[in-house]
Amino acid sequence: MSLSPDLLARIRAASDEHGGPRAAMLEALKLIQHEHGWVSDGHLAEAASALGVNRAEMEALASFYSLIFRHPVGKTVILLCDGASCWLNGAEEVREELKRRLGIGFGETTRDGRYTLLNVACLGGCDRAPAAVVGRDRRLVGPLSPAGVAALLEDGL
Amino acid sequence: MTDLPLTGRARPDRRPHTLAEWRAEGGYEAVERARTMTPSEIIDMVEAAHLNGRGGAGFPAGRKWRFMPERGTSPGDGPSYLIVNGDEMEPGAFKDRFLLEAMPHQVIEGAIITARATHADEAIVLIRDEYRPGIAAVEHAIHEARTAGLLGDLTIRVHPSAGRYIVGEETALITALEGHRAVPRKRPPFPAQSGLWGRPTTVNNVETISLVPHILSLGPQRFRALSRTEEGGTKLYGVSGRVKRPGLFEAPMGTTARELIERAGGVSGDGQLRAFQPGGGASGFFGPDQLDLPLDFGHVARAGSMFGTGMLIVLDGSACPVGFLARHMRFYARESCGWCTPCREGLPLVAKILDRFAEGRGRRADLELLQMTAAEAAPRGRSFCDLMGGAMAPLASGLRMFAAEFEARLAEGERA
Numbered sequence: 001m002s003l004s005p006d007l008l009a010r011i012r013a014a015s016d017e018h019g020g021p022r023a024a025m026l027e028a029l030k031l032i033q034h035e036h037g038w039v040s041d042g043h044l045a046e047a048a049s050a051l052g053v054n055r056a057e058m059e060a061l062a063s064f065y066s067l068i069f070r071h072p073v074g075k076t077v078i079l080l081c082d083g084a085s086c087w088l089n090g091a092e093e094v095r096e097e098l099k100r101r102l103g104i105g106f107g108e109t110t111r112d113g114r115y116t117l118l119n120v121a122c123l124g125g126c127d128r129a130p131a132a133v134v135g136r137d138r139r140l141v142g143p144l145s146p147a148g149v150a151a152l153l154e155d156g157l
Numbered sequence: 158m159t160d161l162p163l164t165g166r167a168r169p170d171r172r173p174h175t176l177a178e179w180r181a182e183g184g185y186e187a188v189e190r191a192r193t194m195t196p197s198e199i200i201d202m203v204e205a206a207h208l209n210g211r212g213g214a215g216f217p218a219g220r221k222w223r224f225m226p227e228r229g230t231s232p233g234d235g236p237s238y239l240i241v242n243g244d245e246m247e248p249g250a251f252k253d254r255f256l257l258e259a260m261p262h263q264v265i266e267g268a269i270i271t272a273r274a275t276h277a278d279e280a281i282v283l284i285r286d287e288y289r290p291g292i293a294a295v296e297h298a299i300h301e302a303r304t305a306g307l308l309g310d311l312t313i314r315v316h317p318s319a320g321r322y323i324v325g326e327e328t329a330l331i332t333a334l335e336g337h338r339a340v341p342r343k344r345p346p347f348p349a350q351s352g353l354w355g356r357p358t359t360v361n362n363v364e365t366i367s368l369v370p371h372i373l374s375l376g377p378q379r380f381r382a383l384s385r386t387e388e389g390g391t392k393l394y395g396v397s398g399r400v401k402r403p404g405l406f407e408a409p410m411g412t413t414a415r416e417l418i419e420r421a422g423g424v425s426g427d428g429q430l431r432a433f434q435p436g437g438g439a440s441g442f443f444g445p446d447q448l449d450l451p452l453d454f455g456h457v458a459r460a461g462s463m464f465g466t467g468m469l470i471v472l473d474g475s476a477c478p479v480g481f482l483a484r485h486m487r488f489y490a491r492e493s494c495g496w497c498t499p500c501r502e503g504l505p506l507v508a509k510i511l512d513r514f515a516e517g518r519g520r521r522a523d524l525e526l527l528q529m530t531a532a533e534a535a536p537r538g539r540s541f542c543d544l545m546g547g548a549m550a551p552l553a554s555g556l557r558m559f560a561a562e563f564e565a566r567l568a569e570g571e572r573a
Contacts, residue, residue: 017314019354022336026319064338064494066320070395079287084438085249085397087484088476121322121492123287123437124251126397126468127404138289 083122212362215454247437257291436465439547
């Protein structure tokens with residue numbers, strides 16, 4: 001499926017807002033991801049050509065940023081903080097419970113496509129440790145506990 | 158309110174003020190005042206207020222601003238830039254999240270005044286992607302301020318980032334905004350001479366920018382007097398880790414860890430303070446003997462650590478310091494941009510060895526390797542930017558302070 005004409009127009013517009021096509025590459029990747037959940041090779045190539053930038057350079061940028069997904073992800077992405085304050089407050093137990101309940105490891109997506117588990121750098125949620133951000137609006141949740149994981153997943157996210 | 162200028166007007170639920178609400182509380186009066194002043198007069202006030210940058214380095218803000226050339230005096234065409242750094246990602250830091258979410262108009266006010274002082278035509282607020290409420294709050298505040306005509310001729314926009322700790326490094330941030338992988342640049346030239354797209358650029362942390370309006374409102378003397386030390390103003394401290402009520406506490410610069418930990422409900426776990434980091438993940442450890450040290454850039458540096466973000470991480474007697482260090486080193490290893498060898502190769506090695514120790518499989522030769530790495534990789538100039546050196550600070554001080562724990566893990570490994 002190709003990028004919609006509307007999305008391509010927004011990608012071209014980003015070039016003016018961000019100071020040129022190169023500087024707009026990240027915004028283009030984010031627009032694609034917002035619409036499609038992740039950035040496929042085909043979509044990346046289309047955006048590069050809409051901006052008139054080298055596809056390899058766009059790929060270099062996409063692969064640099066940890067929150068640009070180059071593989072399909074689940075409907076809800078759970079980014080669990082692996083910062084030190086979260087670690088001190090039981091993040092490992094939460095991590096194990098998430099893995100156990102979903103039957104997947106970190107970096108994996110459930111077979112039904114509902115959840116993806118990822119580690120993330122210190123979330124700035126140390127006052128709510130252990131913390132995670134969930135879903136497309138990156139809602140901060142915490143303090144989490146193994147017992148609270150079930151409620152988190154049942155929340156309908 | 159005046160003794161808590163940064164947070165005194167904040168709401169407990171962090172709901173940001175509308176423009177009308179903010180102006181009813183005196184918002185944008187400092188901006189009006191700044192418009193009657195020359196850039197140099199504003200910088201005089203900021204220097205007299207002894208404002209040190211709150212992003213980690215503690216460089217005097219006024220001195221940084223004076224490096225910016227006056228309009229029309231820098232060679233070539235194009236604007237000058239102000240970048241507000243909201244890429245908060247240092248382990249233990251959660252202060253800018255609060256300032257962005259709860260006090261967005263304060264950030265805009267600070268940006269308008271700082272842009273005037275630094276002859277900047279455009280301001281960009283870079284915010285990490287995970288801070289969606291902060292991004293939304295600042296974008297809304299910009300919209301309100303623009304509609305009300307408060308921005309004058311300043312162009313200002315938000316640039317949401319997409320992960321990676323190194324983006325918060327001042328020169329890497331500039332590289333990122335230009336659309337490249339966020340690799341740091343060599344200094345000199347400093348950003349004030351050649352920054353974003355080769356134009357004069359100032360980069361300031363969110364907290365620094367948020368303090369600026371209060372220097373104009375209170376006057377430099379009263380602002381300075383908010384502090385207990387030579388370094389002016391209040392500080393938005395934070396305490397997390399093994400404490401009962403982790404949180405943010407605005408307090409006079411120079412407040413002690415004893416007071417802050419008490420405000421955080423005291424030490425949790427076994428209730429005994431083992432050690433703390435005074436300035437986030439990349440600061441060296443202090444023991445209980447430093448509980449009464451005034452926490453500011455100068456005092457903490459002279460005591461052998463780094464004030465950094467001013468965010469304390471507390472370890473109690475039951476926390477495993479080896480595992481804690483391993484967790485830190487995993488973070489720095491993963492977040493290295495990969496540009497230079499000591500950092501790209503050295504940090505994963507260090508993290509792996511620490512993981513082995515934490516699992517009780519440490520070896521004597523590994524301990525020596527850790528000590529050697531900490532000693533040799535730490536000095537400035539051994540790697541391209543400060544990420545590696547920053548990571549080595551807690552490692553070096555941790556190896557000293559937790560020598561007994563390392564020895565114990567070693568014994569476990571040797572028995573196995």
